[in-house]
Amino acid sequence: MRREWPQSASSYAQTVSDVVRSLDGVEAARRAEAKPGHRAEVVRPRLEALGALSLDPWGDEEESAAAALAVREAGRAVLPWPLVHVLSVPPPARDDCGGVHLVLGKCTALDHADVVANPAAVDLRDGRVFSVTVDRHRHAPLDPFGCDVRLAGRETGPPLDGAVEMHLLLDAFWVAGALAEAAELALRHARERRQFGVPIGRFGEIRWRIADLLLARDSLDELARYTWWLMQAGQAGRADLLALRVQMVESAQSVLAHTHQILGAMGLCEEHDLAVIDRHLQPVLRRPVGRMGSTALLTGRVRQDGFAALFPVPARPHR
Structure with a gap:
């Protein structure tokens, strides 16, 4: 696996990031909550102008990477448009x-x-x-x-082969973007908030929380990137995607818990961006199934198909 993303995909992701910032980032999610029509009237046209809604995540390496990174950038602002749902359609x-x-x-x-x-x-x-x-x-x-x-x-209609796997993969990139933004909010607060004359980031209580949340954030980033590579190579099985979902939920729970603690009462305020990110992540973390249900699905799939991990697990189907 090459750790570097294709340059063209990284450049496209920067363009998506610029558009998200022009929509005022997380503020777009607040506006869409107050006025649901904001999604189709404002957000969708901006994504269409970028060509983001027509990307093919099954395409060649550059286009597939561009799709994954575009989803991640949109996730940073929990952008109020179902980009994952759209791109998961073959x-x-x-x-x-x-x-x-x-x-x-x-x-x-x-x-x-x-x-x-x-x-x-x-x-x-x-x-x-x-x-x-x-x-x-x-x-x-x-x-x-x-x-x-x-x-x-549905008795008629086009086949949706591969849609489940792609949805699981892109969900992880979406959540990874949101967790990256949540981590940035916590780090900025730890640098700028001062108590007893020093930044709170120098206190041991805050330091270990930062260490834990960054580990959780990076764990999801790494596994999402690796699973994307497996899919590009045609080697990803359903167990790989379910394992990614389990990691996604666990990372989100860790990052959100620690960032709320670092921001203290401020992080529980409805007006703070962290609260908006947390609320808007709940549907993807809980639907169609949460942590325990995802783990149960993963266990069943590993038993059925095996799991080619660092320590391979052989298949043990029911007889």
Whole structure:
């Protein structure tokens, strides 16, 4: 695995970052909460102008890397548009499906389902594909763009082969971006906030929290990059993607817990960017399944397929 991203992909990511900043970063998420139409009226046109919505993450190395890094930059501001859902649709199916969601069994709510045309849902366990009917948008602090939905088995429509794996991969890049921004907020506060005449970052309590949150942030970054490389090489199995999801949830829990503690009461204030990032991450961390459910799925998949890790685990399917 080469650690360096292609130069063209890094340059494209910088362009995405500039556009996100022009939308005022996390402030765009606040505006979209207050006015849901802001997503389609303002955010989508800016992404379309960049060509971000037509990227092919299954494409060659440069385009695939550009898609992953674009998602990461959008995640830094929890940009209020379902970029992961859109890019997870295989390009041949995009004329008939505007976005794909992951579900596990019965599902009554999905995020951003009201802003994409002909959304579909794919069951994480058995790969069944469902059409999605949106009933209404329901605003909730921990599910800002959630919609009440009804699922129905889809008998026709383009195949969505590979959509589950790509969704799991891009989710990790999205969350990695958000955690990078949360870490920056905590580090800045530790440098600038002073108590007893010194920055609080010099206190042991703060130092060990910073060490732990940076380890969690970097762990997700490294595993996401490695899993992307496995997919490019055609070597990624479902267990690899589920392992990435487990790491994603664990890293998010660690980073968010430590950053809230570093910012103290300030981090619990609704107006602070960290609180917005935390709330807007909850749907991807909990839907279609949270930490325990993801671990259970990973365990079952490793038993079925084995796991080619540092210490390989052989398959032990039920007889």
